[in-house]
Amino acid sequence: MKQRQQILKKADSSATVSEEAQFQSHPSTHKTQQQTNTPLSQTEAENQEFQQQQIEATKLAIQAKHGTITPEGQTQLTLLQAKMNDVLHRRVEQGAGFGHNLENIALHHPDRIPSVQAKLAIAKPGDKFEQQADQVAGIVVNQINQKTIQKQGTSQATTSQNKESNVEEANNSAANSKQIFLSNYAVAKELVHGIDETLPKEKILEQLLHNFKNISFKYTMTYKQGVTLLKGTREGDCRTLAEAFQTVAQEYFGIQNVTVAQIKKPFLSEAPDTLYQGRKRNCDNGKRWFFQNHYWATWNNTVYDVLFLSNKRPEVDMARQESPLKSMFMPEGEYFETEKGKVVYPRNHEYLTIELGMFEKLKNFINNLGRWLARDMSSIINQIKKLLSRGGNNNSDFESLIREVQNNKTNEINANNPK
Known part of the structure; x- marks a missing residue:
């Protein structure tokens, strides 16, 4: 079968x-x-x-x-x-x-x-x-x-638990990193105070910029590293401020790609006074600024000029030379020419300006008198230096000096050619 x-x-x-x-x-x-x-x-x-x-x-x-x-x-x-x-x-x-x-x-x-x-x-x-x-x-x-x-349910639950655990660990790690940052940089506590970290990045950076006015910074125009400011040395220059802003933004708030931009050449600017302790505007008796360079922070094409607490680059009149020119007429022997026709020259711890046209007129006049007034040239130059030391924007002083030199020249010619 x-x-x-x-x-x-x-x-x-x-x-x-x-x-x-x-x-x-x-x-x-x-x-x-x-x-x-x-x-x-x-x-x-x-x-x-x-x-x-x-x-x-x-x-x-x-x-x-x-x-x-x-x-x-x-x-x-x-x-x-x-x-x-x-x-x-x-x-x-x-x-x-x-x-x-x-x-x-x-x-x-x-x-x-x-x-x-x-x-x-x-x-x-x-x-x-x-x-x-x-x-x-x-x-x-x-x-x-x-x-x-x-098995699938267990696997999904395990994966979900792992994700939650990883998020929690990441949050704890971030919190610990921030605490360590604040313990290392005492001034940073003042800079991050009151900032809502849930806001968009641009709002966080705006509040951070605003907080810089509250740290009693002394603007000395002498560079110190940004971390030196954050550790408690509250003085420096525009670069000091920009670096400190960058460090807090990146290391505390985690906002990457914050960079420090700069103008490398000297320039004249009509920018306002800063809100920091220290020097006022350093040119023309407090009317203008003259900088050898300038630094600010930038993120996502937005300017954060910490020196002026502004989102705009300062309006500048760039100097044609990175190194100063030399002239015997200037109180300290050097000067700069700007693109907009100004001559900037130092006097003690500040700068003064005159119009380039006036400066050229003065140089030409002295050169023409040189062959006639060789004996008095030194005296004339000293008079010009004294005049420039008082400020070179008073045309009446220049005209008076020129008339005096012309009269001396006429008197000397008459003395050498008696009738």
Whole structure:
């Protein structure tokens, strides 16, 4: 009589490996018997052997169904089926059975996935064996799917927890870094005071710029590093202020790409007084500024001129020379020419200006008189220096000096050519 083994019909192909792993994880009855050291009866030994053959045949049958069985596995499956058929027929003839109903020959454990019934008798489609196989397959697939869902849920929960943990660690790290920053830079506490860190970056920088007016900074026009100011030395120049602004913005507020820009050449400016202690405008008796260079901070194309607490670059009249020119007329022997026709020259700790046209007129006049007034040239130059020391923007003083020199020249000519 032709015999066949029924196999699981509804196990999804993607669950093959998981199903085999379930079978492999079942502890054997043999191991339990070894642990109790109780000799097995012949019937128990046959039951145990049949169960092992059943498990192995079921695994191979699942592989055959999904097309993953090897030629060697197919041969092994055929041999196992033959062996189990022989046992079943012998027991049926003997009327002994296995101590179990042949319909439920597979051992079931409530804490394990049910083992698959290896049905070796000829079956019709839809009979009770077919229905039993369908039920078992459904149980196996459901358990596999549940475990997969549980693993995915556990993985997602773990990932979410890890993200939350990483965010918390990052926040704690940032808070610790800020505390360390403030402990290292005492003045920085005053600069960040009252600033809402949840505001947009440009608003934070505006408030930071505004806070610089409250730190009692002394503008000495002498450069000191920005960190020196933050540590407590409250003096320096425009570069000192710009570097301090950059350091707080980047290291405390985390606003990157704040840079320090500069004008490298000397220039004259109509910029207003600063709000800091120290020097007032240093040119023309407090009317203008003359700078050898200037520095400010910038971010996202916005100017943060910390010296003038402004978002605009100062209007400048650039000097044509980086190094000063020399002239015997100037009180300290040097001067600068600007692009807008000014001559700037130092006097003590400040600067004065005259119009370039007047300065050129004075030079030409003296050069023309040189051959006539060689004896009095030194005296005339001293008079010019005194005049420039009082300020070179008074035209009446220059005209008076020129008239005096012209009169001297006329008097000398008349003395040399008597009638």
